[in-house]
Amino acid sequence: MPLQNRVTPFGDVVALPGRGTMMGNRGILHDDARHLIRPWKVRRWIACVLDFRGRHRDVMTPHRYTELFFLDETAAFAAGHRPCRECRYADYRRFAALWEACHGAPADADSMDRRLHADRLNGKAKRTYRADLATLPDGAYVAIGETAWLVWGSCLHAWSDSGYKASRPRPPRCEARVLTPRAIVAILAAGYRPAVHFSVDGTRAPATGTNQTA
Numbered sequence: 129m130p131l132q133n134r135v136t137p138f139g140d141v142v143a144l145p146g147r148g149t150m151m152g153n154r155g156i157l158h159d160d161a162r163h164l165i166r167p168w169k170v171r172r173w174i175a176c177v178l179d180f181r182g183r184h185r186d187v188m189t190p191h192r193y194t195e196l197f198f199l200d201e202t203a204a205f206a207a208g209h210r211p212c213r214e215c216r217y218a219d220y221r222r223f224a225a226l227w228e229a230c231h232g233a234p235a236d237a238d239s240m241d242r243r244l245h246a247d248r249l250n251g252k253a254k255r256t257y258r259a260d261l262a263t264l265p266d267g268a269y270v271a272i273g274e275t276a277w278l279v280w281g282s283c284l285h286a287w288s289d290s291g292y293k294a295s296r297p298r299p300p301r302c303e304a305r306v307l308t309p310r311a312i313v314a315i316l317a318a319g320y321r322p323a324v325h326f327s328v329d330g331t332r333a334p335a336t337g338t339n340q341t342a
Contacts, residue, residue: 131188132164135196137206137269137276137287137307139254141167146289148197149325151176152209157194164194167252171245172237175204180215201323202278203287205316206269206307208248213237223320230314240311247309257310261302265316267324270304277304280328291327 132143141157141164153176155169175198187195198204201211211219228235231243249255261270261279268279269287277284278292285292306313316322 131162133158133188133194133196134289135198135203135207135209136289137203137278138271139167139207139248139307141196142289144289146199146291148199148203148289149178149323150198150201150204151178152196152198152204152212153193154196155193156191158188158190160190162188162190171241173207173209173241173244173248174212175201175209176212176215199287199289199291200325202267202269202280202308203276203325205267205309205312205322206276208244208309208312210240210244210312223315226315226318226320227311230318231311243311244309247311254307255309256305256307258303259306261298261304262300264306265313267308267316267320267322268313269307271307272304276307278324278328280324285328291325293327 130143130145132141134142134144134146134148136142152174154173157164157166157169159165185195198207198209211223213220224235224240227240247255256271264270264279266280270277270279270284276287278287279298282298283295284298286294
């Protein structure tokens with residue numbers, strides 16, 4: 129059985145077999161039996177690479193942060209995570225520079241995390257808003273029915289834990305519920321190009337290793 133540590137664009141932490149291409153955390157979410165007991169613990173929600181300086185982690189070790197897995201960076205953004213400052217320093221700096229241009233200074237980790245926490249949660253529920261699909265930048269996610277769709281170019285791509293399984297043309301005029309927090313949508317609109325899963329364009333998966341044990 130897969131562990132409950134895969135994150136959907138809705139921000140839910142679920143037990144699904146798909147591994148994904150990014151890792152992250154929200155603090156210690158599991159108990160000694162590796163069962164999830166809370167959806168988040170800290171305000172600092174980050175998205176990380178799978179390999180960094182040869183480090184190895186046994187997933188869901190008791191009393192250590194819960195390793196979470198995302199299909200790609202766009203899914204991590206939709207859930208409300210931002211680039212890690214340590215393992216993704218160049219991406220973090222690019223994100224922070226655009227944050228300051230869009231939202232003003234300061235653009236340090238604490239300031240960004242406070243704004244993101246307000247943008248991603250409405251009490252215990254995910255905070256969403258409605259917008260015209262034509263106005264959304266590439267990398268944003270919307271919900272149509274119970275499905276999360278990635279906005280990418282002229283198409284919408286349906287999320288699954290193992291890749292994008294279906295696509296449809298982006299309607300020229302259609303309002304949808306936006307899953308990606310407002311602050312991050314602004315960063316995407318300002319020019320941040322997020323990493324997207326290879327299945328968007330049907331190419332083969334890159335040959336990359338991992339030092340994480342799922």
